[in-house]
Amino acid sequence: xxxxxxxxxxxxxxxxxxxxxxxxxxxxxxxxxxxxxxxxxxxxxxxxxxxxxxxxxxxxxxxxxxxxxxxxxxxxxxxxxxxxxxxxxxxxxxxxxxxxxxxxxxxxxxxxxxxxxxxxxxxxxxxxxxxxxxxxxxxxxxxxxxxxxxxxxxxxxxxxxxxxxxxxxxxxxxxxxxxxxxxxxxxxxxxxxxxxxxxxxxxxxxxxxxxxxxxxxxxxxxxxxxxxxxxxxxxxxxxxxxxxxxxxxxxxxxxxxxxxxxxxxxxxxxxxxxxxxxxxxxxxxxxxxxxxxxxxxxxxxxxxxxxxxxxxxxxxxxxxxxxxxx
Numbered sequence: 001x002x003x004x005x006x007x008x009x010x011x012x013x014x015x016x017x018x019x020x021x022x023x024x025x026x027x028x029x030x031x032x033x034x035x036x037x038x039x040x041x042x043x044x045x046x047x048x049x050x051x052x053x054x055x056x057x058x059x060x061x062x063x064x065x066x067x068x069x070x071x072x073x074x075x076x077x078x079x080x081x082x083x084x085x086x087x088x089x090x091x092x093x094x095x096x097x098x099x100x101x102x103x104x105x106x107x108x109x110x111x112x113x114x115x116x117x118x119x120x121x122x123x124x125x126x127x128x129x130x131x132x133x134x135x136x137x138x139x140x141x142x143x144x145x146x147x148x149x150x151x152x153x154x155x156x157x158x159x160x161x162x163x164x165x166x167x168x169x170x171x172x173x174x175x176x177x178x179x180x181x182x183x184x185x186x187x188x189x190x191x192x193x194x195x196x197x198x199x200x201x202x203x204x205x206x207x208x209x210x211x212x213x214x215x216x217x218x219x220x221x222x223x224x225x226x227x228x229x230x231x232x233x234x235x236x237x238x239x240x241x242x243x244x245x246x247x248x249x250x251x252x253x254x255x256x257x258x259x260x261x262x263x264x265x266x267x268x269x270x271x272x273x274x275x276x277x278x279x280x281x282x283x284x285x286x287x288x289x290x291x292x293x294x295x296x297x298x299x300x301x302x303x304x305x306x307x308x309x310x311x312x313x314x315x316x317x318x319x320x321x322x323x324x325x326x
Contacts (some may be wrong), residue, residue, distance in 0.1 A: 036087040037085055046256060070085075072171050081104075091145030094213070095216050099315065106316065133154065134164065136183075155300050217235075
């Protein structure tokens with residue numbers, strides 16, 4: 001084959017390849033389904049789901065919405081890692097642990113500033129302070145804000161998990177174990193904690209609002225890379241649900257009662273005393289809180305000493321998808 005002929009042949013091959021390969025702009029497959037969670041610890045998600053706001057937003061695009069319940073941050077992170085969710089609700093500190101462990105997520109939105117983690121016991125145990133937990137059995141859902149809250153509380157009084165017996169249970173099972181007397185204390189999560197107090201006579205013996213990390217919405221990195229405009233539209237729609245929740249507290253209350261099947265008094269305590277929905281933009285305030293939790297966990301050897309926690313926090317938090325002002 002002569003050189004000119006070879007050049008023509010090569011050019012033809014290149015043109016053929018260009019014709020059959022998708023362009024960079026069209027590399028992502030057409031999105032037909034969006035997988036997002038709802039959780040009783042994320043009241044805004046209940047409004048979003050009940051009002052069909054995402055269904056309305058994406059109907060014209062032919063994108064179906066699949067709703068998946070998350071029973072805790074650990075489950076949301078598990079689903080995100082398995083691509084069973086595109087968007088998942090967690091605590092900020094739990095998202096950090098997920099990121100440290102290789103879960104490819106971005107934290108992109110604040111759905112609440114809660115005080116959802118407290119330490120709870122039964123009156124007859126005699127436990128009145130964190131130091132009393134030494135040698136005791138404590139129920140906790142590993143990898144969630146209540147578990148992280150427990151680790152930090154122990155650390156503050158010179159104890160570690162080695163000084164107690166942590167019984168790994170999902171939140172609802174932890175509450176049941178406490179009320180049955182199977183454990184001495186429980187690292188609780190609302191609205192289950194409020195239920196344990198009102199219906200079961202349990203007592204909160206330690207609380208620290210500042211040690212609760214924020215309620216954070218996360219997205220899979222791959223999804224955000226392939227569909228950035230969809231992510232922005234999801235957050236804009238989430239904002240509508242948050243604003244509706246603030247404007248309609250009685251209706252939000254009813255949604256939570258229906259979802260949890262808990263009494264009005266329990267939901268009243270969760271929403272009025274321990275849940276703030278006035279934030280949505282993710283930024284420095286959340287970074288600072290999550291970093292503080294991460295450094296405390298590193299000191300407690302939950303996060304390895306060689307992890308650059310600041311760098312992981314910087315990689316985790318991405319406020320570029322929302323136009324919310326606060």
